[in-house]
Amino acid sequence: xxxxxxxxxxxxxxxxxxxxxxxxxxxxxxxxxxxxxxxxxxxxxxxxxxxxxxxxxxxxxxxxxxxxxxxxxxxxxxxxxxxxxxxxxxxxxxxxxxxxxxxxxxxxxxxxxxxxxxxxxxxxxxxxxxxxxxxxxxxxxxxxxxxxxxxxxxxxxxxxx
Amino acid sequence: xxxxxxxxxxxxxxxxxxxxxxxxxxxxxxxxxxxxxxxxxxxxxxxxxxxxxxxxxxxxxxxxxxxxxxxxxxxxxxxxxxxxxxxxxxxxxxxxxxxxxxxxxxxxxxxxxxxxxxxxxxxxxxxxxxxxxxxxxxxxxxxxxxxxxxxxxxxxxxxxxxxxxxxxxxxxxxxxxxxxxxxxxxxx
Numbered sequence: 001x002x003x004x005x006x007x008x009x010x011x012x013x014x015x016x017x018x019x020x021x022x023x024x025x026x027x028x029x030x031x032x033x034x035x036x037x038x039x040x041x042x043x044x045x046x047x048x049x050x051x052x053x054x055x056x057x058x059x060x061x062x063x064x065x066x067x068x069x070x071x072x073x074x075x076x077x078x079x080x081x082x083x084x085x086x087x088x089x090x091x092x093x094x095x096x097x098x099x100x101x102x103x104x105x106x107x108x109x110x111x112x113x114x115x116x117x118x119x120x121x122x123x124x125x126x127x128x129x130x131x132x133x134x135x136x137x138x139x140x141x142x143x144x145x146x147x148x149x150x151x152x153x154x155x156x157x158x159x160x161x
Numbered sequence: 162x163x164x165x166x167x168x169x170x171x172x173x174x175x176x177x178x179x180x181x182x183x184x185x186x187x188x189x190x191x192x193x194x195x196x197x198x199x200x201x202x203x204x205x206x207x208x209x210x211x212x213x214x215x216x217x218x219x220x221x222x223x224x225x226x227x228x229x230x231x232x233x234x235x236x237x238x239x240x241x242x243x244x245x246x247x248x249x250x251x252x253x254x255x256x257x258x259x260x261x262x263x264x265x266x267x268x269x270x271x272x273x274x275x276x277x278x279x280x281x282x283x284x285x286x287x288x289x290x291x292x293x294x295x296x297x298x299x300x301x302x303x304x305x306x307x308x309x310x311x312x313x314x315x316x317x318x319x320x321x322x323x324x325x326x327x328x329x330x331x332x333x334x335x336x337x338x339x340x341x342x343x344x345x346x347x348x349x
Binding site for chain 2: 012014015027043105135
């Protein structure tokens with residue numbers, strides 16, 4: 001968070017509470033709420049470098065429920081997302097993921113965590129939280145040395161097809 | 162950083178234990194829960210349902226399971242347990258030197274209730290002077306929550322609470338009257 005130099009309120013969702021409540025298994029994403037605390041748009045992919053996304057967001061800030069974003073969300077369902085799926089594919093995948101996270105939480109147990117996380121991913125292959133957690137343990141240099149290497153991530157996924 | 166971090170854009174927002182006398186090493190003589198309410202309803206507790214240690218109230222996992230359908234799971238044998246909903250688990254160390262560790266007393270486990278509720282986006286309030294414990298446990302029912310999402314702008318207000326980096330609990334309710342964009346991101 002210090003590296004990001006965030007200027008806004010930053011909360012720590014250590015236990016993936018929001019992932020469970022809003023049914024997402026990938027990040028980065030945005031969720032929008034109106035002045036009454038009602039969800040305007042559910043979990044959707046977020047790219048701050050995408051001018052169209054940024055423009056739509058700015059228009060929503062200005063025009064609220066009269067904005068194009070709010071209108072399109074209302075038509076398709078506020079919670080609709082092309083990549084949306086329920087948190088974990090199975091209770092076993094969830095259990096293994098949290099066992100892996102518990103091991104990662106302890107110093108020096110990353111090597112024990114990896115097979116557990118990989119087993120979770122076998123059971124839940126579309127879960128990007130599990131997949132990225134494995135990647136960051138096995139290849140920290142692709143995430144923490146300079147910018148996140150998204151080209152590498154795409155290449156890895158291409159090679160799996 | 163191995164954890165998910167929630168990035169809440171506020172600028173856009175236009176967000177007792179009555180254990181006296183039974184001899185347990187974890188009880189503080191004189192401290193008791195005189196009143197326990199769960200989502201506004203009074204719930205009787207026996208002396209085996211809770212512990213009080215170092216100004217912290219712990220509820221037994223059996224109570225958590227009965228009232229909140231929270232499941233106890235062994236995450237790391239002998240070292241960590243998890244208190245789990247259908248979608249997530251909150252891990253608790255069994256080493257008493259760890260912060261927010263669980264208590265193991267025989268075959269029973271006790272969880273620091275305020276920490277657990279805050280981790281689940283809910284609240285627990287302990288009044289030491291009056292001995293009252295109030296738990297407000299909010300967990301969205303997945304099916305009805307999904308239905309409310311698909312009702313678009315007419316969906317019911319949503320609420321959740323999470324700590325900031327300094328441990329201060331921040332609620333979406335704190336931003337009522339403003340638009341809120343929540344960005345969910347991680348170091349990876």
